[in-house]
Amino acid sequence: MMDKVLLAGFGGQGVMFIGKIFAVSGMIADLNVCWIPSYGPEMRGGTANCSVILSDEEIHSPVIDQADGGIVLNQPSYEKFLGRIKPGGVLVINSSIVNLNKIRDDIKIIKVPATEIANELGNSSIANMVCLGALLPHLNLTDYEKVKKAIYEVVGEKKPELLELNLNAIKKGMEH
Amino acid sequence: MSNRVLMKGNEIIGEAAIRAGCKLFFGYPITPSTEIIEYLAKNLPKAGGTVLQAEDEIGAINMCYGAACTGTRVMTASSSPGISLKQEGISYCAAAELPVVLVNVNRTGPGLGGLGPTQSDYFQSTKGGGHGDYRLIVLAPSKAQELYDFTLEAFDLAEKYRNPVLILTDGFLGQMMEPVELKEKPTSPEVDKSWVVDGARGREKRIIASYSLTNEIGEANNLRWEAKFNGIKEKEQRWEEFYADDAEYLLVSYGTTGRISKSVVLNARKKGIKLGLIRPITLWPFPEKAFIPYKNKIKGIVTVELNTGQMIEDVKLAMDCCVPIYLYRRQGGMLPTETEILEFLEKQFKLSTEEV
Amino acid sequence: MQKVFGRPKGLTEVAFSFCPGCTHGIIMRLVGEVLEELEIIEDTIGVSPVGCAGFCQDFFSCDFVGAAHGRAQAVGTGIKRALPDRIVFTYQGDGDIAAIGTQHAIHTAARGEKITSIMVNNAIYGMTGGQMAPTTLEGMKTSTSPYGRDLVINGYPLDLPKTIATLDGVKYVASVSVDSPKNILQAKKAIKKAFQVQQAGLGFALVSVLSTCPTNWGLSPVDSLKWLRENMMPVYEMGELKVAEEVKNL
Structure with a gap:
């Protein structure tokens, strides 16, 4: 079984970070994991994206052509990655800032006003975590408990106030 | 699986080099190889080694040449245009039969190219690259664990054959994070170090050089290198x-x-x-x-x-x-x-x- | 019978192969004497360049590494970083250190690399048969400046030691000559000090020695010395160009 996930947004929206959380949650579950960032000048300005594969068998091709799930946090990412979700797959959209000018009816589109929810929670920079929460129930190999452990591992004990905030954001996202 | 960690490809190369006993790293930053020098700059000093950022790629490879002459485990890493700049020095390392470990995180070319993964340096890597008749042992990893295992082994192979060893990877493998098991390094085989220069204390002086103006000596050198390369061809195909x-x-x-x-x-x-x-x-x-x-x-x-x-x-x-x-x-x-x-x-x- | 003059232990029995009247032999002898007097022959690793100076790997009795053209100081850096308690020196011609290897000359000095460099400046490429060097004087004829060095086309000669002396990592720079017994003694003092700077672990030291090339200058050995005095010494700043505070106490 495999989860192939694409994540995209503006640089600074925490795209790489949620990718890493997914990857670490896979490590915790003793799965095979592959995390690939866009890198170099691509990282500075414009869109940032990364892909994550979780698998209970060996991951041969690390290249995701058609993903099982995706998160797009801004308009350019939406336009770029809408076609990259396989039929029957799931795409989570930050509907606070993405205008759904194109649509597909062969995939499940989850609209989450993530920026607004993040603001309500008191920190605009956790829209990424809200979207992570929205995608989570649609993945096979990871879940809230594993992601919670991953956040503890990545964020660590240095910023305990951030742990709770992140977890609340994920829970809010899961309601969508 | 206690040693199973999630690491970026380039960082895995750095970690493996430290565990292989690499004491010196000379390099120059170039995307997409830079995490190697960054990782080593942070971690090699803790293991008693030194990272020196050279004035340029040419300086870096020649520093490797000097350090390898002393029998010290040494490495450099770069990406395609940087590896081109190093070719003169790599040819000298091959001629002087020095165990240097090289890493090329292949980016696109020719020219400055882009940062994406390619295999456009295959000819350069496998047919010599610099001037003269020589070969590098070239290892091509395809996943995190191989980046680790091959880097560990590269140092042993380089010493065994007294020849530069190149790890040829690409920007994709370098930036990718995958789980890797940081296995303990097996003991390196004993190798002859009677050729190193470390000061002629109670022995005859030694010269490590690749200069021969006598054609007969030049041909004898070529035949000796060829015999070595034939031996590698016989034993090391993988x-x-x-x-x-x-x-x-x-x-x-x-x-x-x-x-x-x-x-x-x-x-x-x-x-x-x-x-x-x-x-x-x-x-x-x-x-x-x-x-x-x-x-x-x-x-x-x-x-x-x-x-x-x-x-x-x-x-x-x-x-x-x-x-x-x-x-x-x-x-x-x-x-x-x-x-x-x-x-x-x-x-x-x-x-x-x-x-x- | 007491022996009052002989071959310094810093040199091997191999006979110098330089052209008649070339002062490379004098300079190598001075370095050989210094290695013996400081009792560092067995602790020293020399780095030879490409060019006439490259033959030095056979003449000195210490371990030697042959470098690519211009790379001696980078190679020396690698050796010194691997073996910090050994003495490392480079012996390079002006073309090697001041043209094709300039980036290493500048940065080895700027890093304060604890090595000693001897630069032999004869204002010409000797081994390849008399081409223009970075140090070739204005108007001087060489096979690649057959009408004389034209400043408009070729630019000015480079006084590398003067440049190096401005860098912070550098503890000692001297520009000397071996054209007369008096100057030979001064040159030896400078070379000795440059090695003592390294022994004391202070930083980088450079000694530039003006040298003759009778063959490629097309002059007799005696006329070459005269030419050096009259033409090179006024262009290249002579004497100790930098002596750091801590070097004065050596």
């Missing part, structure tokens, strides 16, 4: 076979495309196409031996490469061109998908699904 035993068609591919090709093989088998893979692990020596059993057995080959068709020449030689051999390639930083590779194979060999 490759992986994947569903090759009963295959009617073979993919040949290394590194990033080598692993993508495994998925292609699995997809083809699901469709009833008897496809297998030979994945070269040593690019020099090229694993010619791998092809011998398949010469009169298979119907055709597709090499999958990230260049204009470089390794395909070695595949044709290894197969004596006895079956059709085609190239499927992407370039400029693009990667092929499983689907497009299989479609190409089906088209070239007219394998419509109706036939199955």
Whole structure:
């Protein structure tokens, strides 16, 4: 079984970070994991994206052509990655800032006003975590408990106030 | 699995170098190899070593040359344009028979190129690269664990044969995070160090140099190096076979495309196409031996490469061109998908699904 | 019978192969004497360049590494970083250190690399048969400046030691000559100090020695010395160009 996930947004929206959380949650579950960032000048300005594969068998091709799930946090990412979700797959959209000018009816589109929810929670920079929460129930190999452990591992004990905030954001996202 | 950690490819190379006993790293930053020097700058001093950021790539390789003359384990890493700048020094290292470990995180070219993954430096890596008749031992990892294992082993191989060893990877493998088991390094075999220069204390002076104005000595040197390279060719060819035993068609591919090709093989088998893979692990020596059993057995080959068709020449030689051999390639930083590779194979060999 | 003059232990028995009247032999002898007097022959690793100076690997009795053209100081850096308690020196011609290897000359000095460099400046490429060097004087005829060095086309000669002396990592720079017994003694003092700077672990030291090339200058050995005095010494700043505070106490 495999989860192939694409994540995209503006640089600074925490795209790489949620990718890493997914990857670490896979490590915790003793799965095979592959995390690939866009890198170099691509990282500075414009869109940032990364892909994550979780698998209970060996991951041969690390290249995701058609993903099982995706998160797009801004308009350019939406336009770029809408076609990259396989039929029957799931795409989570930050509907606070993405205008759904194109649509597909062969995939499940989850609209989450993530920026607004993040603001309500008191920190605009956790829209990424809200979207992570929205995608989570649609993945096979990871879940809230594993992601919670991953956040503890990545964020660590240095910023305990951030742990709770992140977890609340994920829970809010899961309601969508 | 206690030692299983999630690390970036470039950082894995750095960690393996430290665990291999590398004491000196000389380098110059260049994307997409830079995490190697960054990781080592942070961690090598803790292991009693030194990272020196040189004035340029040429300085870095010549510092490696000097350090290797003392018998100290030393490494440098760069990406394609930087490796081009190092070629003079690499030729000198080969001539002076110095155990230097080199890493090329291949980016696109020619010229400055881009940062995406390619295999466009295959010729440069395997046919010498710099001036003169020499070869590098070239290892081509395709996943995190191999980045670690091959880097560890590169230092032993370099010392065993007193020859530079190149780890040829690409920007994709360098930036990718995968789990890696940080295995303990096996004890390195004892090697002769009676050639090093470390001050002539109670012994005759030694000279390490590659200069010979006497043609007879020059030829004798060439013959000696050739004998060494022939020995390496005999003993060190490495490759992986994947569903090759009963295959009617073979993919040949290394590194990033080598692993993508495994998925292609699995997809083809699901469709009833008897496809297998030979994945070269040593690019020099090229694993010619791998092809011998398949010469009169298979119907055709597709090499999958990230260049204009470089390794395909070695595949044709290894197969004596006895079956059709085609190239499927992407370039400029693009990667092929499983689907497009299989479609190409089906088209070239007219394998419509109706036939199955 | 007491022996009052002989071959310094810093040199091997191999006979110098330089052209008649070339002062490379004097300079190598001075370095050989210094290695012996400081009792560092067995602790020293020399780095030879490409060019006439490259033959030095056979003449000195210490361990030696032959470098690519211009790379001696980078190679020396690698050796010194691997073996910080050994003495490392480079012996390079002006073309090697001041043209093709300039980036290493500047940065080895700027890093304060604890090595010693001897630069032999004869204002010409000797081994390749008399081509223009970075140090070739204005108007001087060489096979690649057959009408004389034209400043408009070829630019000015480079006084590398003067440049190096401005860098912070550098502890000692001297520009000397071996055209007369008096100057030979001064040159030896400078070379000795440059090695003592390294022994004390202070930083980088450079000694530039003006040298003759009778063959490629097309002059007799005696006329070459005269030419050096009259033409090179006024262009290249002579004497100790930098003596750091801590070096004065050596």
